Amino acid sequence: MNLTPEMKAQLAEQKKQCIFCKLIAGEMPAKTVFEDGRTIGMLDIYPALKGHTLFMPKEHYPIMPYLPGDEFSHFFGILPRLSASIMKAMISTGVNVFIANGGVAGQQASHFLVHVLPREAGDGFFNFFFDQRKAKISEEKKNILQHNFPTMMANHFSRNPAAWHQGAGERPAFLKPSTVLYEDEKVLVSLPEKGVAEGHIEIYSKEEKDFQKLSPESASHLFFVASFAATAVFEGLGAHGTNIIVKSGVSDDNPSGRLSMHIIPRKQDDGLKLQWEPKQPKYNLDEVVSMIKDKTWEINVVKKKVLVEEPQKVEKKKIAPHDEIRKAIERLH
Numbered sequence: 001m002n003l004t005p006e007m008k009a010q011l012a013e014q015k016k017q018c019i020f021c022k023l024i025a026g027e028m029p030a031k032t033v034f035e036d037g038r039t040i041g042m043l044d045i046y047p048a049l050k051g052h053t054l055f056m057p058k059e060h061y062p063i064m065p066y067l068p069g070d071e072f073s074h075f076f077g078i079l080p081r082l083s084a085s086i087m088k089a090m091i092s093t094g095v096n097v098f099i100a101n102g103g104v105a106g107q108q109a110s111h112f113l114v115h116v117l118p119r120e121a122g123d124g125f126f127n128f129f130f131d132q133r134k135a136k137i138s139e140e141k142k143n144i145l146q147h148n149f150p151t152m153m154a155n156h157f158s159r160n161p162a163a164w165h166q167g168a169g170e171r172p173a174f175l176k177p178s179t180v181l182y183e184d185e186k187v188l189v190s191l192p193e194k195g196v197a198e199g200h201i202e203i204y205s206k207e208e209k210d211f212q213k214l215s216p217e218s219a220s221h222l223f224f225v226a227s228f229a230a231t232a233v234f235e236g237l238g239a240h241g242t243n244i245i246v247k248s249g250v251s252d253d254n255p256s257g258r259l260s261m262h263i264i265p266r267k268q269d270d271g272l273k274l275q276w277e278p279k280q281p282k283y284n285l286d287e288v289v290s291m292i293k294d295k296t297w298e299i300n301v302v303k304k305k306v307l308v309e310e311p312q313k314v315e316k317k318k319i320a321p322h323d324e325i326r327k328a329i330e331r332l333h
């Protein structure tokens with residue numbers, strides 16, 4: 001995203017007021033569980049569930065589209081490993097990743113961040129229970145998404161949309177009545193007939209059933225496609241904001257345990273209760289910090305080892321993640 005001088009000035013002003021920038025700079029105490037050169041993870045001090053962690057780039061970006069390519073790849077590439085650490089620390093069977101784009105979607109801070117929630121059966125958290133779907137997509141809106149989304153993807157990958165769309169195979173059993181909007185080697189993007197909101201898009205990985213097992217390349221590709229889907233509903237359907245929610249592993253609201261990603265268009269007063277009420281924990285957060293740190297420390301060790309063994313990866317490339325992903329995919333052919 002290219003910023004105008006006005007936008008840059010506005011961002012600098014926003015950054016001065018940002019509580020997360022203060023926490024990152026150490027001006028306020030944070031419950032930090034992970035840190036590398038560009039990323040930080042800290043416990044939410046009003047957790048929805050025990051082990052609820054916020055991960056964010058250290059640099060101040062107000063929303064997802066502001067993240068430059070290399071930052072985007074790094075941040076979303078490392079997220080499965082961070083989620084795995086939290087799951088191990090909390091001995092959980094599942095995990096959710098929750099992103100709020102816009103105040104209407106529940107974004108509370110101006111610093112871009114993601115919520116990682118460890119999940120298990122019986123944890124009493126039903127905000128992401130998507131079985132009861134009442135919002136049917138109109139033919140008009142379906143046509144808009146059916147046209148816009150594959151075109152956006154094809155333009156970015158400089159390919160013919162028909163060459164990308166490989167949806168001629170058998171429909172996977174888990175897909176409810178839906179339209180396949182886009183498909184490539186890694187993901188399948190589906191528009192169900194009924195969603196929790198009109199234009200609810202689902203994305204499935206064709207590689208892994210568990211989020212925490214995704215490779216960095218596959219994870220950043222998944223979020224890259226999700227950010228396009230969020231843009232498509234924002235621009236094409238006139239949504240005021242979006243939620244991006246990853247479900248993975250067994251919990252009461254995900255009995256199959258399958259990895260799925262949900263892009264939910266949001267509007268003012270749409271009545272959806274995806275956000276939770278802030279509440280003081282009844283346990284000691286510092287104990288949770290040490291439980292999680294006990295599992296995240298090895299991520300930096302593994303990263304260093306990889307860098308030593310593969311020196312070409314240390315080289316800093318100034319290319320967008322889209323190009324990196326495209327090249328990675330082309331190598332598969």
Ligand SMILES: [Zn+2]
Binds near residue numbers: 018021111
């Ligand atoms: Zn900030």
